[in-house]
Each structure stands twice: as C-alpha cells, then as structure tokens.
Amino acid sequence: MFIHRHIKQIAAMSCVAATLGFSTLANADTWRYAHEEYEGDVQDVYAHKFKDYIEEHSDxxxxxxxxxxxxxxxxxxxxxQAGILQFVNQSPGFTGSLIPEAQIFFIPYLMPTDMKAVINFFKTSKAVNNNFPALYEEQGLExxxxxxxxxxVMTVDEPITSPEELKGKKIRVMTNPLLSSTYEAFGATPTPLPWGEVYGALQTNxxxxxxxxxxxxxxxxxxxxxxNLIFTHHGWFTTASMANKKFFDGLSDEDQEMVRQAAEYAFSExxxxxxxxxxxxxxxIKQSSDDVTVTRLSAxxxxxxxxxxxxxxxTFIEMTGSDxxxxxxxxxxxxxAAQQ
Known part of the structure; x- marks a missing residue:
C-alpha cells in the first residue's frame, strides 16, 4: 500500500516536471516559486517582491x-523537497507535520496581537532567526x-463568546496536531481538512x-x-519562505547572498x-454582506x-521534548524583548 502510494507520488511529480519543463539545475535561468494563496494575497505580495529583487539584481x-x-x-x-521547485512558501500549519517544533506558533495566546510588537519579534527573535534554520535544514530546506x-479570526455558524458555546462544533483546522489540541482545549471538535474542501464543508454544515x-x-x-466573525486574539497566522537546500547550496556565494537579500526586501515590503x-x-466583508456579525471578546x-x-x-512539550x-x-x- 505504502509502495503503491509512493510510486503514485513520484509519477505525479514527474508529470508536473515534464509538463512545466522544470529543471533542477542550480544554474537554471528560470527559478520556480510556489505558495499557498491567491493573487494579491499576502504570500503573493511577498513572492512578487522576492521576484522583483531577484530579477533586478541578477540575470x-x-x-x-x-x-x-x-x-x-x-x-x-x-x-x-524533490527539487522540482526551487522555492516554496508554506505555513507551519502544514510544515508542522515535518517539523514538530514549527507548531509553536499555534500555542494560543503566546504571540501578542499588537502588530508593531509582532513585526519586531520576527525581525529580532533568536528562536526564529537562529534556531529554526537548523530544523528546516534537516528536512532538506533552506x-x-x-x-x-x-x-x-474564528468564523462560526453562530456568534459565540465562551468555550462552552463551542462545545460540539466541528472547527476546521490545518493538518497540524497542535492546532487540533488548541481547539480541543477551546471546547470544539477539531476537524482537519485541506483548504480546497473548506468552503463546501461550511456550506453543507x-x-x-x-x-x-x-x-x-x-x-x-x-x-x-x-x-459570524469572532475576535479571540489568540494568535497570528505565520508563514515561511524557503528554498530546496541542495539547490541553494549549489548557488554561488553571490547568488546565495542575493537570495537572502531578496527575502529581506520581500519581508520589509x-x-x-x-x-x-x-x-x-x-x-x-461588511460592505459585501448584511449577514456578517462581528464579535470582539471582552478581556x-x-x-x-x-x-x-x-x-x-x-502538549507541545510532550511532542517535542527537552528541545x-x-x-x-x-x-x-x-x-x-520585542514588546519592550
């Protein structure tokens, strides 16, 4: 069963590579970058700023x-990971299955909700900028x-203000064990679903x-x-841009530095x-629908x-141990430190 599935995955990736003419050569003139969102969304903005910098500063x-x-x-x-794509943007919500420590972003009420503090944290955090690169490297990622x-922000079929009101409700989560643990703690029934199925699943209850x-x-x-939009202030959606490690290591020192500078520029923009x-x-949203309600929870x-x-x-410590x-x-x- 596993072998059959593995062969199917290889065949599917080979088909993608053949169809799109992918090259895994580090000196390829055209590099390929995939992300998880639609045109104009945040990951798309980041990808295009990344693209702008690379194309302005290289051939x-x-x-x-x-x-x-x-x-x-x-x-x-x-x-x-197979080298078909050179770059990918993926949130720890999915990467958490590969890198359990990345699920740390789903511990509720760990992150502040003040935007300046959040941005400062990502700029200065030793955990993010020093610890995480080694964890990603173990999975063949730079x-x-x-x-x-x-x-x-949570959306629910009716306004809620307490964990008790979430009891019995199936809440979609990414395929992330710790996020499931969060919604279990919140009183709901976590239901992992790929993004493509979410709209229809909500529509059909x-x-x-x-x-x-x-x-x-x-x-x-x-x-x-x-x-029904519920502002619980329990966390921020975090994502990450990364490169295939073999591809990145095969670049010249100048191109490696250029890619890192592109990532910094894209972050800033x-x-x-x-x-x-x-x-x-x-x-x-409010302009588009009269049915929308907004509930901002009190302290x-x-x-x-x-x-x-x-x-x-x-649960996070049980999953990841002393590390x-x-x-x-x-x-x-x-x-x-970031909030100071």
Missing amino acids: HNLKIYRFGELGESDDIMEQT LLKMYPEGEM MIQGQENPIFWIESGGLYEVSP TMKHITGLAEKSLAK EQIAKFKERAPQVEK GQKLLDQFKADLK
Whole structure:
C-alpha cells in the first residue's frame, strides 16, 4: 500500500516536471516559486517582491505559482523537497507535520496581537532567526524568512463568546496536531481538512467553523458561508519562505547572498502591505454582506479561553521534548524583548 502510494507520488511529480519543463539545475535561468494563496494575497505580495529583487539584481527569472496551480500545500512541499521547485512558501500549519517544533506558533495566546510588537519579534527573535534554520535544514530546506500575515479570526455558524458555546462544533483546522489540541482545549471538535474542501464543508454544515486571518476570510469568500466573525486574539497566522537546500547550496556565494537579500526586501515590503490590511478586509466583508456579525471578546471573555492555553503548551512539550522546552523558553524571552 505504502509502495503503491509512493510510486503514485513520484509519477505525479514527474508529470508536473515534464509538463512545466522544470529543471533542477542550480544554474537554471528560470527559478520556480510556489505558495499557498491567491493573487494579491499576502504570500503573493511577498513572492512578487522576492521576484522583483531577484530579477533586478541578477540575470535569473522567477516564475510564481499560486494556490491550486500545482496542487495543495502538501503537493508543493513534496515538489520542493524533490527539487522540482526551487522555492516554496508554506505555513507551519502544514510544515508542522515535518517539523514538530514549527507548531509553536499555534500555542494560543503566546504571540501578542499588537502588530508593531509582532513585526519586531520576527525581525529580532533568536528562536526564529537562529534556531529554526537548523530544523528546516534537516528536512532538506533552506529557511529564508518567517513572517506574520495577520491575526487569526474564528468564523462560526453562530456568534459565540465562551468555550462552552463551542462545545460540539466541528472547527476546521490545518493538518497540524497542535492546532487540533488548541481547539480541543477551546471546547470544539477539531476537524482537519485541506483548504480546497473548506468552503463546501461550511456550506453543507459538515463543519461549523474555521480560523484564518481576515484578509483570507475575505479573499476566499468564507464569510459567505460562515458569517459570524469572532475576535479571540489568540494568535497570528505565520508563514515561511524557503528554498530546496541542495539547490541553494549549489548557488554561488553571490547568488546565495542575493537570495537572502531578496527575502529581506520581500519581508520589509510585505510588512508595509499588512499594515492596515485587516481593517480594509473587514470593511470589504461588511460592505459585501448584511449577514456578517462581528464579535470582539471582552478581556473577561478572553480570559476564559486563555486559561485553557497551558494545556496546549503542555502538549507541545510532550511532542517535542527537552528541545521543544528550550525553544519555547527562547521564544518567550524573544517575545518579552520585542514588546519592550
């Protein structure tokens, strides 16, 4: 069964490579970059800024593939690890199955919700910039940049203000064990689903809710089938750009430095883009639908969710052991410094 599935995966990737004329040569003139979002979304903005820098500072070209063009998140990661793609952008929500420590971003109420503090954290964090690259390298990936996209917002089939009101509700989560643990702690029934199935599952009441940044709720039209927005302030959606490690190591020193500078430039430009984006997206949602409700939890209501967070932190340590504890300690120290 496993062998049959493995052969099918190899055949599928070979088909993609043949169809698109992919080359795995490090000196290829055209490099290929796939991400998880639609045209104009945050990952697409980052990819195009990355592309702009590379094409301005070298003879290389960058071809960008958006969500669905080469499959789902798991597909583009497999293609990157196989060397079919040179670059990929994927959130720890999916990468967590490869790198358990990356699930740290899904411990609720660990990250602040103040945008300036969040951006400063990603710029200065030792955990993000020093610890994570080695973890990604073990999976054949060169981590270029981790960056935030937006505060996570829950959408549900009815307004809720407490964990008790989530009881019995199936909430879609990414294929991430710790995110499942979060929604179990919140009182819901976590239901892993690939993104392509979420809209239909909400529409048919197969699930009763999901979480995403506001811009993605607007872009994907999720508010049309899940119109009750709940601001719980429990975390930020984080993502990462990376390269195939063999490809990156095969580049000249000059090209490696150029790629790193492209990632820094894309980060800086994307942080400008997300400033005010949530407010603009929410305004579009309200303008598009009279059915939308917005519930912003009070400090007292948030406390009811927050008191359940230690359960998830404990699960993270159980998953990752002493190394995970050290990473969490560094993470907390970095967050404290970033907020000062």
